[in-house]
Amino acid sequence: MIKLVRVDHRLLHGQVIFAWTKSEDIERIIIIDDKTSTDDFKKMSLKLTKPEDVKLNVFSTNKAISLIPRIKELTDNIMILFSNVKEMSKFVTAYGDIKEVNYGGVPNRDGAKQYSEAVFLTPEEVEESQNLKAKGVMLYIQQVPSRRKEILNEKI
Template sequence: MIKLVRLDYRLLHGQVVVSWVKATNAQRIIIIDDETAGNDLKKSAIKLAKPAGVRVNIFSVACALEKMPKVEQLDENIILIFGSTSHLLTFIKSYPHISKVNYGATANVDGAKQVSQSIFLTEQQQADTRELLALGVQITVQQTAVSSAEELTSL
């Protein structure tokens, strides 16, 4: 069962490993990011950072969509982590079963608009987020499981 869908450009890191895995009792983390899926060095580093007893899969968007029927059959608590709003939007357009997304962190790059403490969105990321909201996806901003969630309703 998918317990958390998270957008976080850092993918697998301390907040996920410590806070979210515990809060969701996750047994599997699926990272969906085209660039990472095609980079053996990044995949190796992520697999080294995974918590003991938790399985990690790293898929491109296309591969993840192909595997969703099998993922749905797993008797595990699962966290999906997306590295970008574009991958998240593409995935949800083809797999509309996701109704809630947690925005954990996005990179603070030139020209990005700060939406919350850890969320900075470029024009394209803002457009992707507006489209997700238009699709009826509830977006919350929450860094850790114990911090309070802010609902993102518009940009």
């Protein structure tokens, strides 16, 4: 069962490892990231970083989409992490049954507009987010579980 879908360019880091895995009782983390899926060193580093009792899978976006039927059958409490909005949007659209997406960290880049202290979106990312919003997906910004949710749907 998917408990949390999060966009965070840092992927696995303190907030994810300690706060989110505990608050959501996460048993499996699925990282969907095209660059990471082909980087053996980064995958090894992520495996060393994850909590010991949590399973980790790393897939490209297309591979994850091909595995959607298997992902839907998993009984673990799952967190899915993306490093960027584009790959998240592609997967969430293909999955079809994701109700919420947490925007945890999207870095500042040329042309990006600030939506919170850690979320900056380009016009293309805003458009992809608006498309998800139009499909009924609730998009929100929340760094850690103890902080208040900011509803991104109201800002885009």
